[in-house]
Amino acid sequence: MSYYVTVMLMYVLIGVISAWGLNLQFGETGVLNFAFIVFVAAGAYTTGVLSLGHPGHGGYQQYFWGAAWPWPLPWIASTVVGGLLGLAVGAISLRRLRGDYQAMVMLVVSLIATYLVSANVGFLNGQVGLALIPAPFQGSLHLSTLGYRWFYLGLTAAFTLLVYEVMRRITNSPLGRRLRAVRENEAAAVALGTNVVATRLLTMFVGGAVAALAGAIEVQFVGAWAPSGWTYPETFGLFAAVLVGGRGNLGGVAVGALLVQGLFLEGTVLLPNIGSPDLIGAVQWITMGVMIMVFMWFRPQGVIPERRKVFDGGGAATRARRFRLPLVPSKVGGGARG
Amino acid sequence: MNQVLSSLGFGIVTASILLPAAVGFTLQFSATNVLNIGFGSQMTLAAFMGYVCTSHGLNLWLALVLAGVFGALTSVVLNRALLTPFLRRGTTFFGMIVITIALSLVLEYSIEAIWGPQSVFYPLPPGGVVHIAGMTFTPDQLVIIGIGIVIALATHALLRYTRTGKAMRAVASNASLASASGVPAQRIVDLAWLLSGFMGGAAGVMLGISISSVSFTMGDTMLIEIIAAAVLGGVGKVYGAMLGALVIGVLLEESAIVLSGAYAPISAFAVLILVLLVRPTGLFASSAASVKGVAA
Amino acid sequence: MRVVEDQLVRQRRDVAGARPGDGALLVVDRLSISFGGVRAVAGLSFEVPVGTIVGLIGPNGAGKSSALKAIGGEIRPESGRIMFDGADTAGRPAYLTARRGLIRTFQLGGEFARLTVMENLLVAVPGIRGQTLLGALCGRRWWHSQQDAEVRRAREILTGLDLRHKENDYAGDLSGGQRKLVEIARALMARPKMLLLDEPMAGVNRSLARRIESTLAGVRDEGIAMLLVEHELGSVERLCDRVVVMANGEKIAEGDMSQVRSRGEVLGAYLGGAR
Numbered sequence: 058m059s060y061y062v063t064v065m066l067m068y069v070l071i072g073v074i075s076a077w078g079l080n081l082q083f084g085e086t087g088v089l090n091f092a093f094i095v096f097v098a099a100g101a102y103t104t105g106v107l108s109l110g111h112p113g114h115g116g117y118q119q120y121f122w123g124a125a126w127p128w129p130l131p132w133i134a135s136t137v138v139g140g141l142l143g144l145a146v147g148a149i150s151l152r153r154l155r156g157d158y159q160a161m162v163m164l165v166v167s168l169i170a171t172y173l174v175s176a177n178v179g180f181l182n183g184q185v186g187l188a189l190i191p192a193p194f195q196g197s198l199h200l201s202t203l204g205y206r207w208f209y210l211g212l213t214a215a216f217t218l219l220v221y222e223v224m225r226r227i228t229n230s231p232l233g234r235r236l237r238a239v240r241e242n243e244a245a246a247v248a249l250g251t252n253v254v255a256t257r258l259l260t261m262f263v264g265g266a267v268a269a270l271a272g273a274i275e276v277q278f279v280g281a282w283a284p285s286g287w288t289y290p291e292t293f294g295l296f297a298a299v300l301v302g303g304r305g306n307l308g309g310v311a312v313g314a315l316l317v318q319g320l321f322l323e324g325t326v327l328l329p330n331i332g333s334p335d336l337i338g339a340v341q342w343i344t345m346g347v348m349i350m351v352f353m354w355f356r357p358q359g360v361i362p363e364r365r366k367v368f369d370g371g372g373a374a375t376r377a378r379r380f381r382l383p384l385v386p387s388k389v390g391g392g393a394r395g
Numbered sequence: 396m397n398q399v400l401s402s403l404g405f406g407i408v409t410a411s412i413l414l415p416a417a418v419g420f421t422l423q424f425s426a427t428n429v430l431n432i433g434f435g436s437q438m439t440l441a442a443f444m445g446y447v448c449t450s451h452g453l454n455l456w457l458a459l460v461l462a463g464v465f466g467a468l469t470s471v472v473l474n475r476a477l478l479t480p481f482l483r484r485g486t487t488f489f490g491m492i493v494i495t496i497a498l499s500l501v502l503e504y505s506i507e508a509i510w511g512p513q514s515v516f517y518p519l520p521p522g523g524v525v526h527i528a529g530m531t532f533t534p535d536q537l538v539i540i541g542i543g544i545v546i547a548l549a550t551h552a553l554l555r556y557t558r559t560g561k562a563m564r565a566v567a568s569n570a571s572l573a574s575a576s577g578v579p580a581q582r583i584v585d586l587a588w589l590l591s592g593f594m595g596g597a598a599g600v601m602l603g604i605s606i607s608s609v610s611f612t613m614g615d616t617m618l619i620e621i622i623a624a625a626v627l628g629g630v631g632k633v634y635g636a637m638l639g640a641l642v643i644g645v646l647l648e649e650s651a652i653v654l655s656g657a658y659a660p661i662s663a664f665a666v667l668i669l670v671l672l673v674r675p676t677g678l679f680a681s682s683a684a685s686v687k688g689v690a691a
Numbered sequence: 692m693r694v695v696e697d698q699l700v701r702q703r704r705d706v707a708g709a710r711p712g713d714g715a716l717l718v719v720d721r722l723s724i725s726f727g728g729v730r731a732v733a734g735l736s737f738e739v740p741v742g743t744i745v746g747l748i749g750p751n752g753a754g755k756s757s758a759l760k761a762i763g764g765e766i767r768p769e770s771g772r773i774m775f776d777g778a779d780t781a782g783r784p785a786y787l788t789a790r791r792g793l794i795r796t797f798q799l800g801g802e803f804a805r806l807t808v809m810e811n812l813l814v815a816v817p818g819i820r821g822q823t824l825l826g827a828l829c830g831r832r833w834w835h836s837q838q839d840a841e842v843r844r845a846r847e848i849l850t851g852l853d854l855r856h857k858e859n860d861y862a863g864d865l866s867g868g869q870r871k872l873v874e875i876a877r878a879l880m881a882r883p884k885m886l887l888l889d890e891p892m893a894g895v896n897r898s899l900a901r902r903i904e905s906t907l908a909g910v911r912d913e914g915i916a917m918l919l920v921e922h923e924l925g926s927v928e929r930l931c932d933r934v935v936v937m938a939n940g941e942k943i944a945e946g947d948m949s950q951v952r953s954r955g956e957v958l959g960a961y962l963g964g965a966r
Binding site: 087089149150153154155156157158160161162164165166168169172173176177288289290293296297300335336338339340342343345346347349350353354357 | 477488489492497498503508615616619622626658665667668675676
Binding site for chain 1: 763765784785786787789790794795796797800801802803804805806807809810813814815816817819820821822823824826827828829830831834838842858859861877881
């Protein structure tokens, strides 16, 4: 039971970190990054390759480069790779395209990435993927399997707090305001001197880095990583977490990740044996789909909606009243509305 | 040269499947301004309905038509029962995308729940091959190409020459103006979804015939190809979607000559991205879009 | 009504002092704009001197909005120059022109709907600390005192517009007239040298129009120049120091409103040219 709890908590924390990264891009800045899972995968592969050591001498896995760097170097490398990849993808898809085109191009990019990795065996071991990836300090700490899991969980929790702090500083600062301005009304942001393209690239960079970190953490927990685990629909699961929990709100998004990732893992255990694992998996996804629709209908602003930022006498932003989502676009002019 | 030709043959088949699918996808977008991520799974569902028909002994091509009809009906119902209520509440464009994502999850995994994860098959009639202009086709492939051509011509005829078609174009470009001018917008929208559902359903069966199997995930990759074709021609432009389907379909196959098999699809998508970098609104760019030359 | 700080008055002197000669902040020189073969603006030339309000008027379809959009950088002109504060901005990215002090307002839908009024204003502040990634990561200590100062400045502006009590409302929840005021307030927060106003009186009732007029007059007195596209000719007459009259994409008259309004071409354009 305790073992199971560690697994669930790990997936929740990984999901929370990922969701915060997506929230920065989608919730704060309005970038529909439908290729988000690619950045998670990039982080996972980077850490994998940098932890496995050199391929070759009869090893059955093929991948490029290979090293056995000590922790935390692989994680740092993953974060950098994720950030740079975010910039690259952003530069391609975000510069001149309209919002709906951007979204579709991102989907296409996600598929391209899957193809690229699957097709080239020498790159990242193709369809089979990487396996037997060692976890940090596993040999040196003399802990039981369960004990190590708790250690790793603690490590992950620490990084979760770190990511939280980074996100909090960004969203509460003038930078966060700039991101939201770009989200709300790009043309107005431009008219006030905001370099919208640079702003979007910035969120791709930071969001990509955070996604990659989540991937790095996950890959050393699971020990393996293959293309079947990061197909483009995976991104949709994270979008569900962000939307259900409350986009633009760190606590809300965390709740969303808890619900979406947690609900599924709970669901697997609690569901009676109604059939094959496939059936259970299918029911999970159906439930997620229905849940998304229900939330979008009854609570489109999310479980914990974005909070209104109020400035006190001295100008500090504090917590405030609940946010009332204007469902009708503001371009409908005139008429006093409160 | 042989390879180029034979790949071209496959390319034409693929394009013939993509064309109705891409046109269907585009019709939905131009009628309701919703990017329907669930379209691939709608196609898959219709394909499975076709399977149900054939497993009860019905003729394959009749099953295709029935699948198309099924697709048409489910399409209209989905629009009326799911998408329209959300649109009426003022859900944003991106919110609607998320809803269609949810829809695709529900449809796709319901299919898996009912029929399981393994593939099912249509009973394909045995038959020889036909040689045309240096390319080799099986009879089913020829029928598929034929269906593709018929749908393309019928769509063109509909849009160009019928009042309904003109009404659809009017609704697509300015719905409120159209309805103010007496066009029954709701009926036109229903019709658009009906047609797109039919085309999607037919394309789903055609795909199942072409790749010789029908599985619950077959819509996933297809969806991206559809989107690529639709975007290449310009989102919301039906003729653009047709052209896009042709380009993407042929490219998907031809690139297999130059690149090894697994890489081939990448080239088609890479072409899409290249085109968008140069012409951000697709091949059929409108003049208003090109005025915005200064990137912010 | 003191809407802006001394800093801006100093800025006006700098701007006036630095000008090499004629004191024109904006010089539009033979501007031409086409949309897919249709000529919207042809050979438009005029100037906006420092500290004046120039009105751009004319019947519908005269090309006024297109001209305004090109000046603001939203669209790229076919030919001609647009000199703002000594540099050619034609075809340059709009956000750069805005950073140089040329701020435009929107006729409709320019507000950030799900940001509060105060946040709307704060977004406009140029070069605020904490809006780069590093600045944000440094934490509150790095940027909050400057933000506090800007909040106080914003509150002064809002008080002057009688909007202080709406400070924490979402901009999208305000009435149309209030949103227009927020537009103007926000533009002022950006420390502009010049404003481009796209029909600020459109759809506005008389008393609000008067309020906007007196606000703009006050803004002009603080040294900020304005180019105003407007149909409400009464406001134009009260506010503008000069007007430029356009019809069919060309300038047909220029000068004082009283001089211009009785000229034959102008009357003809309004009576006959309305498309």
